[in-house]
Amino acid sequence: MxxxxxxxxxxxxxxxxxxxxxxxxxxxxxxxxxxxxxxxxxxxxxxxxxxxxxxxxxxxxxxxxxxxxxxxxxxxxxxxxxxxxxxxxxxxxxxxxxxxxxxxxxxxxxxxxxxxxxxxxxxxxxxxxxxxxxxxDPAARENALQVVVSPDKTADALWLHQDTWFTLGKFDAGKTVEITPKATGIGSYLFLLSGEVKVDGEVLQTRDAIGLSEYDKANIEVIKPAEFLLIDVPMLN
Missing domain, CATH: 2.60.120.10 (Jelly Rolls)
Structure with missing residues (x-):
């Protein structure tokens, strides 16, 4: 990773x-x-x-x-x-x-x-x-991952001219969310809108961010009630 x-x-x-x-x-x-x-x-x-x-x-x-x-x-x-x-x-x-x-x-x-x-x-x-x-609908991201941008033009989301996903989440303290790469060569960038989480041993607070690439899976441990934006993108050189 x-x-x-x-x-x-x-x-x-x-x-x-x-x-x-x-x-x-x-x-x-x-x-x-x-x-x-x-x-x-x-x-x-x-x-x-x-x-x-x-x-x-x-x-x-x-x-x-x-x-x-x-x-x-x-x-x-x-x-x-x-x-x-x-x-x-x-x-x-x-x-x-x-x-x-x-x-x-x-x-x-x-x-x-x-x-x-x-x-x-x-x-x-x-x-x-x-x-x-x-x-x-904000209710759809309560303790769940809500995809708002996706390469899949048939999905209930917006799309861009790139293989990218935007996902919103709002989780209670104590929850753990597992994330995995969307595809080969895709990295994940988590921007914490509010709260406190731990990702791969790193504690993040409001407006901190972490980028992960070349990984198999990672856990987002919610320490304090948290909202975040997860952006999955190709890892260009």
Whole structure:
């Protein structure tokens, strides 16, 4: 087994007043040559945006982008005329492909919004841009693993142009969850949203993360009630 530990307090941090952003991987002014990516997982930003503020229109291309709102609501607009609001328990995916221009603003004028924006390196470049969004029942991840992104286009989940799975879980203290690789060459990256768990002897606390590759199985031991996001991706060079 190979593993990498990313503690919450080692992440990059930017405070722009209206935006507070933590970067798990190198992004913007945060650069660490040892934290460029974990396999196809390129960006994991933990953003908090003040009411009435947001990101103006900006371009993306050749990246698979996942937005998960943890608290509040985020308004999305793009150059195709699409307009959506992403709320807690919603997941939105965007295949930037040949190029998109979009904006993201806090849908509230007063309350903060906290969301994760995650970039996945695509298996195929220059695809036709596409968006999708789905609301997932939080009850389905109570002491269970809820798959919200899957390569299986027939599954009750969203899909990306990559062999990647996103799984949410919310577990009571004392529970143990066994995880295994989804396929050969796939690694698993666990980002702890809240609580405390132990993975392969490593104790993780809120916003800590662990990446596992070249493993057969691992146990997530829940020490304190915990919520986490598990991202399975090909281990690219």
């Amino acid at each position: 190979k593993k990498v530990i990313h503690r919450a307090d080692t992440r990059g941090y930017a405070n722009h007043g209206w935006l507070k952003s933590h970067h798990t991987f190198s992004f913007a002014n945060f650069y660490d040559p040892n934290r460029i990516h974990f396999g196809a997982l390129r960006v994991l930003n933990d953003d908090a945006v003040k009411g009435g503020m947001g990101f103006g229109a900006h371009p993306h291309d050749n990246m698979e982008i996942v937005s998960i709102v943890l608290d509040g609501a985020l308004e999305h607009r793009d150059n195709t005329g699409k307009q959506e609001v992403i709320r807690k328990n919603d997941v939105q995916i965007m295949s930037a492909g040949t190029g998109v221009v979009h904006s993201e603003f806090n849908a509230s004028k007063t309350d903060d919004v906290n969301f994760l924006q995650i970039w996945i390196i695509p298996a195929e470049r220059n695809v036709t841009p596409r968006y999708d969004q789905k609301t997932f």
